[in-house]
Amino acid sequence: MPPRLTKRREQVLAFIRDHAARTGAPPTVREIAAGLGIPSPNAVVGHLAALQRMGVIERSPRRARGIRTVSALPPLSLPIPEVVPGIPILGRIAAGRPIYADENVEGTIAADPFLVRDRAETFVLRVQGDSMSGDAILPGDYIFVRRQPVAERGQIVVALIDDEATVKRYFPEPRRVRLVASNPAYAPIVIRQEDGRRFEVLGVVTGVFRRV
Amino acid sequence: MPPRLTKRREQVLAFIRDHAARTGAPPTVREIAAGLGIPSPNAVVGHLAALQRMGVIERSPRRARGIRTVSALPPLSLPIPEVVPGIPILGRIAAGRPIYADENVEGTIAADPFLVRDRAETFVLRVQGDSMSGDAILPGDYIFVRRQPVAERGQIVVALIDDEATVKRYFPEPRRVRLVASNPAYAPIVIRQEDGRRFEVLGVVTGVFRRV
DNA sequence: GATGGTAGTGTACGGATGTACAGTCGTCAA
DNA sequence: TTGACGACTGTACATCCGTACACTACCATC
Numbered sequence: 001m002p003p004r005l006t007k008r009r010e011q012v013l014a015f016i017r018d019h020a021a022r023t024g025a026p027p028t029v030r031e032i033a034a035g036l037g038i039p040s041p042n043a044v045v046g047h048l049a050a051l052q053r054m055g056v057i058e059r060s061p062r063r064a065r066g067i068r069t070v071s072a073l074p075p076l077s078l079p080i081p082e083v084v085p086g087i088p089i090l091g092r093i094a095a096g097r098p099i100y101a102d103e104n105v106e107g108t109i110a111a112d113p114f115l116v117r118d119r120a121e122t123f124v125l126r127v128q129g130d131s132m133s134g135d136a137i138l139p140g141d142y143i144f145v146r147r148q149p150v151a152e153r154g155q156i157v158v159a160l161i162d163d164e165a166t167v168k169r170y171f172p173e174p175r176r177v178r179l180v181a182s183n184p185a186y187a188p189i190v191i192r193q194e195d196g197r198r199f200e201v202l203g204v205v206t207g208v209f210r211r212v
Numbered sequence: 213m214p215p216r217l218t219k220r221r222e223q224v225l226a227f228i229r230d231h232a233a234r235t236g237a238p239p240t241v242r243e244i245a246a247g248l249g250i251p252s253p254n255a256v257v258g259h260l261a262a263l264q265r266m267g268v269i270e271r272s273p274r275r276a277r278g279i280r281t282v283s284a285l286p287p288l289s290l291p292i293p294e295v296v297p298g299i300p301i302l303g304r305i306a307a308g309r310p311i312y313a314d315e316n317v318e319g320t321i322a323a324d325p326f327l328v329r330d331r332a333e334t335f336v337l338r339v340q341g342d343s344m345s346g347d348a349i350l351p352g353d354y355i356f357v358r359r360q361p362v363a364e365r366g367q368i369v370v371a372l373i374d375d376e377a378t379v380k381r382y383f384p385e386p387r388r389v390r391l392v393a394s395n396p397a398y399a400p401i402v403i404r405q406e407d408g409r410r411f412e413v414l415g416v417v418t419g420v421f422r423r424v
Numbered sequence: 425g426a427t428g429g430t431a432g433t434g435t436a437c438g439g440a441t442g443t444a445c446a447g448t449c450g451t452c453a454a
Numbered sequence: 455t456t457g458a459c460g461a462c463t464g465t466a467c468a469t470c471c472g473t474a475c476a477c478t479a480c481c482a483t484c
Binding site (some may be wrong): 218220221250251252259262274275276280390 | 461464471483
């Protein structure tokens, strides 16, 4: 239920929020009074007491700027989901070695089915380079990759070209494969059958995570 | 170039950031002293002067808690818990009617410290609109938000304007707040003090996840 | 016409707070 | 060996700030 506040108390609350957002600290009693054109601090004290009674602010007694606005977000108490096994974070992917080789694993991520559907066949890679920035995949992002040897046309895949792993959109064509970056600064990579290069689809990208 | 700070001054800066994020207001000189085990306020004064000289904090002279941190350094690493509780996924956020937990929560994500550092204060939101596409945050993405009532200049925040939640970059200015989209098609939102609009910082964005 | 809530004025007290002054101790480069 | 700097102790003071007390006024509604 939205607490029913008087107009004046809405103003007081708005002033507190605004002051905190602008200056990085909540206002003092006298700053609120000055902001609303009230000469006496005691008038504000009454409003603060009312706001506290209604639960929209919290106060630390006798502390300067001891006002905290209670967020619109309610406190949450939720069931704790089952513990899930970790998904390996792989470092460099080298050709000729199984993907899950121990030496490649930099760590694990515990992620639940919401983030990753097919956990057993999923691994995580750190993105290098900005060739997929057109798909909002940036350098340093972590991508979730489901291991599979084939992909559908147009999917974002992790592929091995010779000894190098790369992330691109996948376009199979007669006698060749086109790997297209989403950053127009990068030309498509074309692997022709007669080139004799090693080419392998390691998996398809199912998710992206980025620390901000 | 990150300014080279002494160990002690790093501690002071970290304490200020931590205190501000936790309590909603920066600490007093004596609170910093007490937090670092220093009996004299003057020892802290010297550190604050140095931090100000180096431009990593700003101060409002003679005002209680008149410290503002300026630049965003990598967050300090807090003790990492082993257990992995669920992080709530919230639906729409409306201000006028604070929605009860069970109505509003679409589900939970089990994410470990690798994905989310301060999990107790973190929730997940679904992005609506493409206003932050310049930061590779797209419609439908899930963003991880750490609940805190104040933010630092330039951080990506979730803010409440009147009755609407929005994701923007946050720029506090004298007597107003500027919220800037990273998609140039969207003009900055300016909330002036005299507008009388409701404004509140709900938290800062710490991560992005996208299903591909 | 009594009651209770809202909104305010004016004054005052004591502790919190920023700040200044006077020193101490150790390190490290000139 | 001088001097700059970091880190700190200890004291002191004016002002800021939360809080309390006394009092006024308006306005519902019971």
